[in-house]
Amino acid sequence: MPTGKAAVEAGTNALSLINTIQSVTGIDLDTLVPNPNVAGKSVFGGYCGPAVKPIALKMLATISQDPVTTRVPISGIGGVSTWKDAVEFMLLGSTTVQVCTAVMKHGFRIVEDMCEGLNNWMDEKGFKTINDFIGKSVPALTHWEDLDINYHIIAKINQDKCIHCGLCHIACEDASHQSINLDYGKPYNTYTVKEEECVGCNLCKLICPVEDCITMEEHRKGDEYLNWKEFQRQGLPLNDH
Ligand SMILES: Cc1cc2nc3c(=O)[nH]c(=O)nc-3n(C[C@H](O)[C@H](O)[C@H](O)COP(=O)(O)O)c2cc1C
Ligand code: SF4
Ligand code: SF4
Structure with a gap:
Protein backbone atom coordinates (compact mmCIF):
# COMPACT_ATOMS: atom_id res chain seq x y z
CA MET A 1 0.00 0.00 0.00
CA PRO A 2 2.67 2.62 0.85
CA THR A 3 4.40 1.70 -2.42
CA GLY A 4 1.18 2.20 -4.39
CA LYS A 5 0.51 5.50 -2.67
CA ALA A 6 4.02 6.75 -3.34
CA ALA A 7 3.70 5.76 -7.00
CA VAL A 8 0.41 7.64 -7.41
CA GLU A 9 1.68 10.70 -5.57
CA ALA A 10 4.73 10.68 -7.84
CA GLY A 11 2.45 10.79 -10.88
CA THR A 12 2.00 7.21 -12.11
CA ASN A 13 -0.81 6.63 -14.60
CA ALA A 14 -1.73 3.17 -13.31
CA LEU A 15 -0.88 0.48 -10.76
CA SER A 16 -0.43 -3.26 -11.17
CA LEU A 17 -0.21 -5.88 -8.43
CA ILE A 18 0.98 -8.44 -7.37
CA ASN A 19 4.24 -9.88 -8.58
CA THR A 20 5.55 -13.21 -7.26
CA ILE A 21 6.23 -13.69 -3.54
CA GLN A 22 9.71 -14.74 -2.42
CA SER A 23 9.60 -18.29 -1.13
CA VAL A 24 11.29 -21.61 -0.45
CA THR A 25 8.94 -24.25 -1.85
CA GLY A 26 10.64 -27.22 -0.22
CA ILE A 27 13.84 -29.12 0.47
CA ASP A 28 15.02 -32.35 -1.13
CA LEU A 29 15.43 -34.69 1.87
CA ASP A 30 18.11 -36.75 0.11
CA THR A 31 20.40 -33.95 -1.03
CA LEU A 32 19.29 -31.51 1.71
CA VAL A 33 19.34 -28.74 -0.91
CA PRO A 34 16.27 -26.49 -1.15
CA ASN A 35 14.35 -26.32 -4.46
CA PRO A 36 15.36 -25.49 -7.13
CA ASN A 37 18.70 -27.23 -7.03
CA VAL A 38 21.22 -25.45 -9.26
CA ALA A 39 24.47 -27.38 -8.97
CA GLY A 40 23.97 -27.90 -5.24
CA LYS A 41 22.82 -24.36 -4.45
CA SER A 42 19.44 -22.68 -4.35
CA VAL A 43 17.90 -19.20 -4.10
CA PHE A 44 14.55 -17.82 -2.99
CA GLY A 45 12.03 -18.43 -5.74
CA GLY A 46 8.95 -16.51 -6.89
CA TYR A 47 5.72 -18.05 -5.63
CA CYS A 48 2.78 -17.55 -7.98
CA GLY A 49 -0.42 -19.12 -9.30
CA PRO A 50 -3.55 -20.07 -7.30
CA ALA A 51 -1.66 -20.18 -3.98
CA VAL A 52 -1.02 -16.42 -4.05
CA LYS A 53 -4.53 -15.37 -5.08
CA PRO A 54 -5.82 -14.73 -1.52
CA ILE A 55 -2.75 -12.60 -0.78
CA ALA A 56 -3.16 -10.70 -4.03
CA LEU A 57 -6.86 -10.06 -3.36
CA LYS A 58 -6.06 -8.68 0.09
CA MET A 59 -3.38 -6.35 -1.25
CA LEU A 60 -5.70 -5.26 -4.06
CA ALA A 61 -8.48 -4.58 -1.55
CA THR A 62 -6.26 -2.25 0.51
CA ILE A 63 -5.31 -0.38 -2.67
CA SER A 64 -8.99 -0.11 -3.64
CA GLN A 65 -10.01 1.17 -0.22
CA ASP A 66 -7.59 4.08 -0.32
CA PRO A 67 -8.75 7.32 -1.97
CA VAL A 68 -5.21 8.09 -3.19
CA THR A 69 -4.50 4.77 -4.92
CA THR A 70 -7.96 4.56 -6.49
CA ARG A 71 -7.26 7.72 -8.47
CA VAL A 72 -5.60 5.53 -11.14
CA PRO A 73 -6.64 2.30 -12.93
CA ILE A 74 -5.49 -0.90 -11.21
CA SER A 75 -4.41 -4.06 -13.01
CA GLY A 76 -4.90 -7.15 -10.84
CA ILE A 77 -2.46 -10.08 -11.02
CA GLY A 78 -1.74 -13.18 -8.96
CA GLY A 79 -3.36 -16.57 -9.42
CA VAL A 80 -5.94 -15.60 -12.03
CA SER A 81 -6.73 -18.96 -13.64
CA THR A 82 -10.46 -18.86 -14.44
CA TRP A 83 -13.13 -16.29 -15.33
CA LYS A 84 -14.31 -16.49 -11.72
CA ASP A 85 -10.88 -15.40 -10.49
CA ALA A 86 -10.93 -12.52 -12.98
CA VAL A 87 -14.37 -11.41 -11.76
CA GLU A 88 -13.21 -11.55 -8.13
CA PHE A 89 -10.26 -9.28 -8.94
CA MET A 90 -12.59 -6.87 -10.75
CA LEU A 91 -15.09 -6.89 -7.89
CA LEU A 92 -12.24 -5.71 -5.68
CA GLY A 93 -11.34 -2.87 -8.01
CA SER A 94 -9.19 -4.21 -10.85
CA THR A 95 -9.98 -2.46 -14.10
CA THR A 96 -7.95 -5.13 -15.96
CA VAL A 97 -6.45 -8.48 -14.97
CA GLN A 98 -3.26 -10.23 -16.05
CA VAL A 99 -2.49 -13.94 -16.27
CA CYS A 100 0.91 -15.59 -16.18
CA THR A 101 1.02 -19.04 -14.54
CA ALA A 102 -2.30 -20.25 -15.99
CA VAL A 103 -1.19 -19.32 -19.51
CA MET A 104 2.11 -21.11 -18.92
CA LYS A 105 0.13 -24.24 -18.01
CA HIS A 106 -2.69 -24.09 -20.57
CA GLY A 107 -1.70 -21.61 -23.28
CA PHE A 108 -3.44 -18.42 -24.44
CA ARG A 109 -6.61 -20.37 -25.26
CA ILE A 110 -7.77 -20.15 -21.63
CA VAL A 111 -8.27 -16.40 -22.12
CA GLU A 112 -11.13 -17.23 -24.53
CA ASP A 113 -12.74 -19.39 -21.81
CA MET A 114 -12.33 -16.52 -19.37
CA CYS A 115 -14.02 -14.04 -21.75
CA GLU A 116 -16.89 -16.47 -22.36
CA GLY A 117 -17.40 -17.14 -18.65
CA LEU A 118 -17.24 -13.44 -17.86
CA ASN A 119 -19.82 -12.64 -20.57
CA ASN A 120 -22.21 -15.35 -19.35
CA TRP A 121 -21.92 -14.18 -15.75
CA MET A 122 -22.51 -10.55 -16.75
CA ASP A 123 -25.64 -11.55 -18.69
CA GLU A 124 -26.89 -13.58 -15.74
CA LYS A 125 -26.33 -10.69 -13.33
CA GLY A 126 -27.66 -8.06 -15.74
CA PHE A 127 -24.38 -6.13 -15.97
CA LYS A 128 -24.02 -4.32 -19.31
CA THR A 129 -20.42 -3.16 -18.96
CA ILE A 130 -17.57 -4.11 -16.65
CA ASN A 131 -17.89 -0.69 -15.02
CA ASP A 132 -21.23 -1.86 -13.60
CA PHE A 133 -19.41 -4.17 -11.18
CA ILE A 134 -15.77 -3.08 -10.88
CA GLY A 135 -15.09 -2.40 -7.18
CA LYS A 136 -18.59 -3.48 -6.10
CA SER A 137 -17.32 -5.77 -3.33
CA VAL A 138 -14.95 -3.21 -1.79
CA PRO A 139 -17.54 -1.61 0.57
CA ALA A 140 -18.37 -5.04 2.02
CA LEU A 141 -14.85 -5.30 3.47
CA THR A 142 -14.81 -3.61 6.84
CA HIS A 143 -12.82 -3.71 10.12
CA TRP A 144 -13.47 -6.54 12.56
CA GLU A 145 -14.60 -4.03 15.20
CA ASP A 146 -17.48 -3.05 12.91
CA LEU A 147 -18.84 -6.55 12.37
CA ASP A 148 -22.26 -7.27 13.86
CA ARG A 220 -29.21 -14.04 15.92
CA LYS A 221 -28.31 -13.07 19.47
CA GLY A 222 -30.28 -9.86 19.21
CA ASP A 223 -32.34 -7.98 16.62
CA GLU A 224 -30.12 -4.90 16.54
CA TYR A 225 -26.77 -4.43 14.82
CA LEU A 226 -24.17 -4.33 17.61
CA ASN A 227 -20.50 -3.64 17.02
CA TRP A 228 -17.58 -4.35 19.33
CA LYS A 229 -17.14 -0.75 20.58
CA GLU A 230 -20.82 -0.44 21.47
CA PHE A 231 -20.72 -3.87 23.09
CA GLN A 232 -17.83 -2.76 25.32
CA ARG A 233 -19.46 0.62 26.07
CA GLN A 234 -22.60 -1.13 27.30
CA GLY A 235 -20.46 -3.47 29.45
CA LEU A 236 -22.39 -6.53 28.30
CA PRO A 237 -21.14 -9.89 29.62
CA LEU A 238 -18.70 -11.50 27.18
CA ASN A 239 -20.15 -14.99 27.51
CA ASP A 240 -23.44 -13.66 26.12
CA HIS A 241 -21.70 -13.42 22.75
C1 LIG B 1 8.43 -17.76 -14.94
C2 LIG B 1 7.98 -16.40 -14.52
C3 LIG B 1 8.70 -15.31 -14.92
C4 LIG B 1 8.31 -14.03 -14.54
N1 LIG B 1 9.02 -12.95 -14.96
C5 LIG B 1 8.65 -11.72 -14.59
C6 LIG B 1 9.39 -10.57 -15.02
O1 LIG B 1 10.37 -10.69 -15.74
N2 LIG B 1 9.00 -9.35 -14.61
C7 LIG B 1 7.90 -9.19 -13.79
O2 LIG B 1 7.56 -8.07 -13.43
N3 LIG B 1 7.18 -10.26 -13.38
C8 LIG B 1 7.51 -11.50 -13.76
N4 LIG B 1 6.78 -12.57 -13.34
C9 LIG B 1 5.62 -12.36 -12.47
C10 LIG B 1 4.32 -12.41 -13.24
O3 LIG B 1 4.26 -11.34 -14.13
C11 LIG B 1 3.11 -12.30 -12.28
O4 LIG B 1 3.12 -11.05 -11.63
C12 LIG B 1 3.11 -13.38 -11.24
O5 LIG B 1 3.54 -14.61 -11.78
C13 LIG B 1 1.72 -13.59 -10.61
O6 LIG B 1 0.75 -13.92 -11.55
P1 LIG B 1 0.29 -15.43 -11.85
O7 LIG B 1 -0.18 -16.02 -10.56
O8 LIG B 1 -0.78 -15.30 -12.90
O9 LIG B 1 1.49 -16.18 -12.37
C14 LIG B 1 7.17 -13.86 -13.74
C15 LIG B 1 6.45 -14.99 -13.34
C16 LIG B 1 6.84 -16.24 -13.73
C17 LIG B 1 6.04 -17.44 -13.27
S1 SF4 C 1 -21.88 -34.92 10.04
FE1 SF4 C 1 -21.73 -37.12 9.78
S2 SF4 C 1 -20.79 -37.39 7.78
FE2 SF4 C 1 -20.40 -35.27 8.38
S3 SF4 C 1 -18.42 -35.37 9.37
FE3 SF4 C 1 -19.95 -35.59 10.96
S4 SF4 C 1 -20.19 -37.78 11.24
FE4 SF4 C 1 -19.14 -37.45 9.26
S1 SF4 D 1 -18.08 -24.94 17.24
FE1 SF4 D 1 -18.00 -27.09 16.63
S2 SF4 D 1 -20.10 -27.57 16.03
FE2 SF4 D 1 -19.91 -25.36 16.05
S3 SF4 D 1 -19.37 -24.79 13.95
FE3 SF4 D 1 -17.46 -24.99 15.09
S4 SF4 D 1 -16.81 -27.10 14.75
FE4 SF4 D 1 -18.98 -26.98 14.18
Whole structure:
Protein backbone atom coordinates (compact mmCIF):
# COMPACT_ATOMS: atom_id res chain seq x y z
CA MET A 1 0.00 0.00 0.00
CA PRO A 2 2.67 2.62 0.85
CA THR A 3 4.40 1.70 -2.42
CA GLY A 4 1.18 2.20 -4.39
CA LYS A 5 0.51 5.50 -2.67
CA ALA A 6 4.02 6.75 -3.34
CA ALA A 7 3.70 5.76 -7.00
CA VAL A 8 0.41 7.64 -7.41
CA GLU A 9 1.68 10.70 -5.57
CA ALA A 10 4.73 10.68 -7.84
CA GLY A 11 2.45 10.79 -10.88
CA THR A 12 2.00 7.21 -12.11
CA ASN A 13 -0.81 6.63 -14.60
CA ALA A 14 -1.73 3.17 -13.31
CA LEU A 15 -0.88 0.48 -10.76
CA SER A 16 -0.43 -3.26 -11.17
CA LEU A 17 -0.21 -5.88 -8.43
CA ILE A 18 0.98 -8.44 -7.37
CA ASN A 19 4.24 -9.88 -8.58
CA THR A 20 5.55 -13.21 -7.26
CA ILE A 21 6.23 -13.69 -3.54
CA GLN A 22 9.71 -14.74 -2.42
CA SER A 23 9.60 -18.29 -1.13
CA VAL A 24 11.29 -21.61 -0.45
CA THR A 25 8.94 -24.25 -1.85
CA GLY A 26 10.64 -27.22 -0.22
CA ILE A 27 13.84 -29.12 0.47
CA ASP A 28 15.02 -32.35 -1.13
CA LEU A 29 15.43 -34.69 1.87
CA ASP A 30 18.11 -36.75 0.11
CA THR A 31 20.40 -33.95 -1.03
CA LEU A 32 19.29 -31.51 1.71
CA VAL A 33 19.34 -28.74 -0.91
CA PRO A 34 16.27 -26.49 -1.15
CA ASN A 35 14.35 -26.32 -4.46
CA PRO A 36 15.36 -25.49 -7.13
CA ASN A 37 18.70 -27.23 -7.03
CA VAL A 38 21.22 -25.45 -9.26
CA ALA A 39 24.47 -27.38 -8.97
CA GLY A 40 23.97 -27.90 -5.24
CA LYS A 41 22.82 -24.36 -4.45
CA SER A 42 19.44 -22.68 -4.35
CA VAL A 43 17.90 -19.20 -4.10
CA PHE A 44 14.55 -17.82 -2.99
CA GLY A 45 12.03 -18.43 -5.74
CA GLY A 46 8.95 -16.51 -6.89
CA TYR A 47 5.72 -18.05 -5.63
CA CYS A 48 2.78 -17.55 -7.98
CA GLY A 49 -0.42 -19.12 -9.30
CA PRO A 50 -3.55 -20.07 -7.30
CA ALA A 51 -1.66 -20.18 -3.98
CA VAL A 52 -1.02 -16.42 -4.05
CA LYS A 53 -4.53 -15.37 -5.08
CA PRO A 54 -5.82 -14.73 -1.52
CA ILE A 55 -2.75 -12.60 -0.78
CA ALA A 56 -3.16 -10.70 -4.03
CA LEU A 57 -6.86 -10.06 -3.36
CA LYS A 58 -6.06 -8.68 0.09
CA MET A 59 -3.38 -6.35 -1.25
CA LEU A 60 -5.70 -5.26 -4.06
CA ALA A 61 -8.48 -4.58 -1.55
CA THR A 62 -6.26 -2.25 0.51
CA ILE A 63 -5.31 -0.38 -2.67
CA SER A 64 -8.99 -0.11 -3.64
CA GLN A 65 -10.01 1.17 -0.22
CA ASP A 66 -7.59 4.08 -0.32
CA PRO A 67 -8.75 7.32 -1.97
CA VAL A 68 -5.21 8.09 -3.19
CA THR A 69 -4.50 4.77 -4.92
CA THR A 70 -7.96 4.56 -6.49
CA ARG A 71 -7.26 7.72 -8.47
CA VAL A 72 -5.60 5.53 -11.14
CA PRO A 73 -6.64 2.30 -12.93
CA ILE A 74 -5.49 -0.90 -11.21
CA SER A 75 -4.41 -4.06 -13.01
CA GLY A 76 -4.90 -7.15 -10.84
CA ILE A 77 -2.46 -10.08 -11.02
CA GLY A 78 -1.74 -13.18 -8.96
CA GLY A 79 -3.36 -16.57 -9.42
CA VAL A 80 -5.94 -15.60 -12.03
CA SER A 81 -6.73 -18.96 -13.64
CA THR A 82 -10.46 -18.86 -14.44
CA TRP A 83 -13.13 -16.29 -15.33
CA LYS A 84 -14.31 -16.49 -11.72
CA ASP A 85 -10.88 -15.40 -10.49
CA ALA A 86 -10.93 -12.52 -12.98
CA VAL A 87 -14.37 -11.41 -11.76
CA GLU A 88 -13.21 -11.55 -8.13
CA PHE A 89 -10.26 -9.28 -8.94
CA MET A 90 -12.59 -6.87 -10.75
CA LEU A 91 -15.09 -6.89 -7.89
CA LEU A 92 -12.24 -5.71 -5.68
CA GLY A 93 -11.34 -2.87 -8.01
CA SER A 94 -9.19 -4.21 -10.85
CA THR A 95 -9.98 -2.46 -14.10
CA THR A 96 -7.95 -5.13 -15.96
CA VAL A 97 -6.45 -8.48 -14.97
CA GLN A 98 -3.26 -10.23 -16.05
CA VAL A 99 -2.49 -13.94 -16.27
CA CYS A 100 0.91 -15.59 -16.18
CA THR A 101 1.02 -19.04 -14.54
CA ALA A 102 -2.30 -20.25 -15.99
CA VAL A 103 -1.19 -19.32 -19.51
CA MET A 104 2.11 -21.11 -18.92
CA LYS A 105 0.13 -24.24 -18.01
CA HIS A 106 -2.69 -24.09 -20.57
CA GLY A 107 -1.70 -21.61 -23.28
CA PHE A 108 -3.44 -18.42 -24.44
CA ARG A 109 -6.61 -20.37 -25.26
CA ILE A 110 -7.77 -20.15 -21.63
CA VAL A 111 -8.27 -16.40 -22.12
CA GLU A 112 -11.13 -17.23 -24.53
CA ASP A 113 -12.74 -19.39 -21.81
CA MET A 114 -12.33 -16.52 -19.37
CA CYS A 115 -14.02 -14.04 -21.75
CA GLU A 116 -16.89 -16.47 -22.36
CA GLY A 117 -17.40 -17.14 -18.65
CA LEU A 118 -17.24 -13.44 -17.86
CA ASN A 119 -19.82 -12.64 -20.57
CA ASN A 120 -22.21 -15.35 -19.35
CA TRP A 121 -21.92 -14.18 -15.75
CA MET A 122 -22.51 -10.55 -16.75
CA ASP A 123 -25.64 -11.55 -18.69
CA GLU A 124 -26.89 -13.58 -15.74
CA LYS A 125 -26.33 -10.69 -13.33
CA GLY A 126 -27.66 -8.06 -15.74
CA PHE A 127 -24.38 -6.13 -15.97
CA LYS A 128 -24.02 -4.32 -19.31
CA THR A 129 -20.42 -3.16 -18.96
CA ILE A 130 -17.57 -4.11 -16.65
CA ASN A 131 -17.89 -0.69 -15.02
CA ASP A 132 -21.23 -1.86 -13.60
CA PHE A 133 -19.41 -4.17 -11.18
CA ILE A 134 -15.77 -3.08 -10.88
CA GLY A 135 -15.09 -2.40 -7.18
CA LYS A 136 -18.59 -3.48 -6.10
CA SER A 137 -17.32 -5.77 -3.33
CA VAL A 138 -14.95 -3.21 -1.79
CA PRO A 139 -17.54 -1.61 0.57
CA ALA A 140 -18.37 -5.04 2.02
CA LEU A 141 -14.85 -5.30 3.47
CA THR A 142 -14.81 -3.61 6.84
CA HIS A 143 -12.82 -3.71 10.12
CA TRP A 144 -13.47 -6.54 12.56
CA GLU A 145 -14.60 -4.03 15.20
CA ASP A 146 -17.48 -3.05 12.91
CA LEU A 147 -18.84 -6.55 12.37
CA ASP A 148 -22.26 -7.27 13.86
CA ILE A 149 -21.61 -9.41 16.94
CA ASN A 150 -25.30 -10.23 17.21
CA TYR A 151 -24.90 -12.25 14.02
CA HIS A 152 -24.58 -15.86 15.11
CA ILE A 153 -24.67 -19.14 13.24
CA ILE A 154 -24.92 -22.68 14.56
CA ALA A 155 -24.00 -25.94 12.85
CA LYS A 156 -26.79 -28.38 12.09
CA ILE A 157 -26.21 -32.01 11.12
CA ASN A 158 -28.63 -33.65 8.70
CA GLN A 159 -28.93 -37.14 10.21
CA ASP A 160 -30.34 -38.54 6.94
CA LYS A 161 -27.18 -37.56 5.06
CA CYS A 162 -24.66 -38.35 7.82
CA ILE A 163 -22.38 -41.35 7.17
CA HIS A 164 -21.29 -41.46 10.85
CA CYS A 165 -17.59 -41.00 10.08
CA GLY A 166 -17.03 -38.87 13.18
CA LEU A 167 -14.69 -36.39 11.46
CA CYS A 168 -16.77 -33.42 12.60
CA HIS A 169 -16.62 -34.62 16.20
CA ILE A 170 -12.83 -34.99 16.15
CA ALA A 171 -12.39 -31.56 14.56
CA CYS A 172 -14.68 -29.77 16.99
CA GLU A 173 -13.37 -31.71 19.98
CA ASP A 174 -9.66 -31.20 19.26
CA ALA A 175 -9.58 -27.84 17.46
CA SER A 176 -12.73 -25.93 18.26
CA HIS A 177 -15.31 -25.73 21.06
CA GLN A 178 -16.18 -29.34 21.94
CA SER A 179 -19.71 -28.75 20.69
CA ILE A 180 -20.47 -32.02 18.91
CA ASN A 181 -21.94 -34.72 21.04
CA LEU A 182 -20.95 -38.35 20.43
CA ASP A 183 -23.54 -40.98 21.33
CA TYR A 184 -22.04 -44.46 21.11
CA GLY A 185 -24.41 -46.86 19.44
CA LYS A 186 -24.83 -49.86 17.20
CA PRO A 187 -24.39 -50.15 14.30
CA TYR A 188 -23.33 -46.49 14.20
CA ASN A 189 -22.38 -43.71 16.55
CA THR A 190 -24.58 -40.62 16.36
CA TYR A 191 -23.30 -37.07 16.26
CA THR A 192 -25.39 -34.05 17.27
CA VAL A 193 -24.50 -30.41 17.79
CA LYS A 194 -24.77 -28.93 21.29
CA GLU A 195 -26.45 -25.73 20.14
CA GLU A 196 -25.69 -23.76 23.28
CA GLU A 197 -21.94 -24.51 22.94
CA CYS A 198 -21.49 -24.04 19.17
CA VAL A 199 -19.67 -20.81 18.26
CA GLY A 200 -20.41 -21.10 14.52
CA CYS A 201 -16.75 -21.44 13.51
CA ASN A 202 -17.68 -23.53 10.43
CA LEU A 203 -14.87 -26.06 10.96
CA CYS A 204 -17.14 -29.12 11.06
CA LYS A 205 -18.86 -28.06 7.83
CA LEU A 206 -15.48 -27.74 6.09
CA ILE A 207 -14.36 -31.14 7.38
CA CYS A 208 -17.54 -33.10 6.64
CA PRO A 209 -17.05 -35.25 3.50
CA VAL A 210 -20.77 -35.26 2.63
CA GLU A 211 -22.08 -32.29 0.70
CA ASP A 212 -24.73 -30.26 2.54
CA CYS A 213 -24.77 -32.70 5.45
CA ILE A 214 -23.73 -29.93 7.84
CA THR A 215 -25.35 -26.55 7.27
CA MET A 216 -24.90 -23.35 9.20
CA GLU A 217 -28.14 -21.85 10.46
CA GLU A 218 -28.59 -18.27 11.54
CA HIS A 219 -29.59 -17.76 15.18
CA ARG A 220 -29.21 -14.04 15.92
CA LYS A 221 -28.31 -13.07 19.47
CA GLY A 222 -30.28 -9.86 19.21
CA ASP A 223 -32.34 -7.98 16.62
CA GLU A 224 -30.12 -4.90 16.54
CA TYR A 225 -26.77 -4.43 14.82
CA LEU A 226 -24.17 -4.33 17.61
CA ASN A 227 -20.50 -3.64 17.02
CA TRP A 228 -17.58 -4.35 19.33
CA LYS A 229 -17.14 -0.75 20.58
CA GLU A 230 -20.82 -0.44 21.47
CA PHE A 231 -20.72 -3.87 23.09
CA GLN A 232 -17.83 -2.76 25.32
CA ARG A 233 -19.46 0.62 26.07
CA GLN A 234 -22.60 -1.13 27.30
CA GLY A 235 -20.46 -3.47 29.45
CA LEU A 236 -22.39 -6.53 28.30
CA PRO A 237 -21.14 -9.89 29.62
CA LEU A 238 -18.70 -11.50 27.18
CA ASN A 239 -20.15 -14.99 27.51
CA ASP A 240 -23.44 -13.66 26.12
CA HIS A 241 -21.70 -13.42 22.75
C1 LIG B 1 8.43 -17.76 -14.94
C2 LIG B 1 7.98 -16.40 -14.52
C3 LIG B 1 8.70 -15.31 -14.92
C4 LIG B 1 8.31 -14.03 -14.54
N1 LIG B 1 9.02 -12.95 -14.96
C5 LIG B 1 8.65 -11.72 -14.59
C6 LIG B 1 9.39 -10.57 -15.02
O1 LIG B 1 10.37 -10.69 -15.74
N2 LIG B 1 9.00 -9.35 -14.61
C7 LIG B 1 7.90 -9.19 -13.79
O2 LIG B 1 7.56 -8.07 -13.43
N3 LIG B 1 7.18 -10.26 -13.38
C8 LIG B 1 7.51 -11.50 -13.76
N4 LIG B 1 6.78 -12.57 -13.34
C9 LIG B 1 5.62 -12.36 -12.47
C10 LIG B 1 4.32 -12.41 -13.24
O3 LIG B 1 4.26 -11.34 -14.13
C11 LIG B 1 3.11 -12.30 -12.28
O4 LIG B 1 3.12 -11.05 -11.63
C12 LIG B 1 3.11 -13.38 -11.24
O5 LIG B 1 3.54 -14.61 -11.78
C13 LIG B 1 1.72 -13.59 -10.61
O6 LIG B 1 0.75 -13.92 -11.55
P1 LIG B 1 0.29 -15.43 -11.85
O7 LIG B 1 -0.18 -16.02 -10.56
O8 LIG B 1 -0.78 -15.30 -12.90
O9 LIG B 1 1.49 -16.18 -12.37
C14 LIG B 1 7.17 -13.86 -13.74
C15 LIG B 1 6.45 -14.99 -13.34
C16 LIG B 1 6.84 -16.24 -13.73
C17 LIG B 1 6.04 -17.44 -13.27
S1 SF4 C 1 -19.37 -24.79 13.95
FE1 SF4 C 1 -17.46 -24.99 15.09
S2 SF4 C 1 -18.08 -24.94 17.24
FE2 SF4 C 1 -19.91 -25.36 16.05
S3 SF4 C 1 -20.10 -27.57 16.03
FE3 SF4 C 1 -18.98 -26.98 14.18
S4 SF4 C 1 -16.81 -27.10 14.75
FE4 SF4 C 1 -18.00 -27.09 16.63
S1 SF4 D 1 -18.42 -35.37 9.37
FE1 SF4 D 1 -20.40 -35.27 8.38
S2 SF4 D 1 -20.79 -37.39 7.78
FE2 SF4 D 1 -19.14 -37.45 9.26
S3 SF4 D 1 -20.19 -37.78 11.24
FE3 SF4 D 1 -19.95 -35.59 10.96
S4 SF4 D 1 -21.88 -34.92 10.04
FE4 SF4 D 1 -21.73 -37.12 9.78
